[in-house]
Amino acid sequence: MSMNAIKAIAFDLDGTLIDSVPDLAAATNALLAELGFAACSETEVRSWVGNGAKKLVQRALVAKSDREIDDDYLQQVLPLFMTHYQANLQQHSRLYDGVLEVLTQLKQAGFALAVVTNKPYKFTVPLLQAFGLDGLFDVVLGGDSLAKMKPDPMPLNHLLAHWQLGQHQLLMVGDSKNDIFAAKSAGIAVIGLTYGYNYGEDISLSGPDAVCEQFSNILAHVNHRPNEME
Structure with a gap:
């Protein structure tokens, strides 16, 4: 073309x-810690981004909880991620x-x-x-x-x-x-x-x-x- x-x-x-992955990784780890799950690496987050915040959170929770995440639970925790990302926005990007x-x-x-x-x-x-x-x-x-x-x-x-x-x-x-x-x-x-x-x-x-x-x-x-x- x-x-x-x-x-x-x-x-x-x-x-x-x-x-922006460093900021997203910090927010993701803050969410995982709040929910009692193991931390993720920046490399993992790089492989999860690209389809919006909701999909990032879903991929992180599936990886660290080792179970399927239903939409109701995802909608419940998504605002927590948004709060953590707001706190980390442009801190490391x-x-x-x-x-x-x-x-x-x-x-x-x-x-x-x-x-x-x-x-x-x-x-x-x-x-x-x-x-x-x-x-x-x-x-x-x-x-x-x-x-x-x-x-x-x-x-x-x-x-x-x-x-x-x-x-x-x-x-x-x-x-x-x-x-x-x-x-x-x-x-x-x-x-x-x-x-x-x-x-x-x-x-x-x-x-x-x-x-x-x-x-x-x-x-x-x-x-x-x-x-x-x-």
Whole structure:
């Protein structure tokens, strides 16, 4: 798929712009300790993230309780996790190399930028603010901003409608097969990053249009100055 006509770019957050696993691991361990379960490692948490907070908690509880977790119990403990994550938000996270510089360059060049993440919205905005990224994005969609989240294409279809763009004019950039599948379902181009969280799988196996090992590499795949947004 050609990327020559791209006017807008949607970015995943965790594992793409920010390495947030250290904070998520701290919150997960605080929850496990409160519930009387054994602690988890940061490596384990890296393999559990990508489908939103609820799925992360479910995977952690199944792994450490060694039993199935029903939805009623999950709904009961999820607010506890949210409290622990709020307390640990941006305590240990870090921006990946080149992110601020590249996003600034893309913004100055005239691209419309969005964040499309499965992280709850109430955590997404403070995290962007903490790293000085909030002013660079025209739209921020959390995992609970719409009725469905990635890998469903709804958030990307929402952007196409919001900006009145053709499918060939929107690009998705992410580190997970959830990003790749959402983009493919929406009929848009997608770049897969190798350094993030993808359940231990090679991102190229999901068939992105391009694969980049560093965030700055995405600049080679888009025109440096798009036509003005209509």
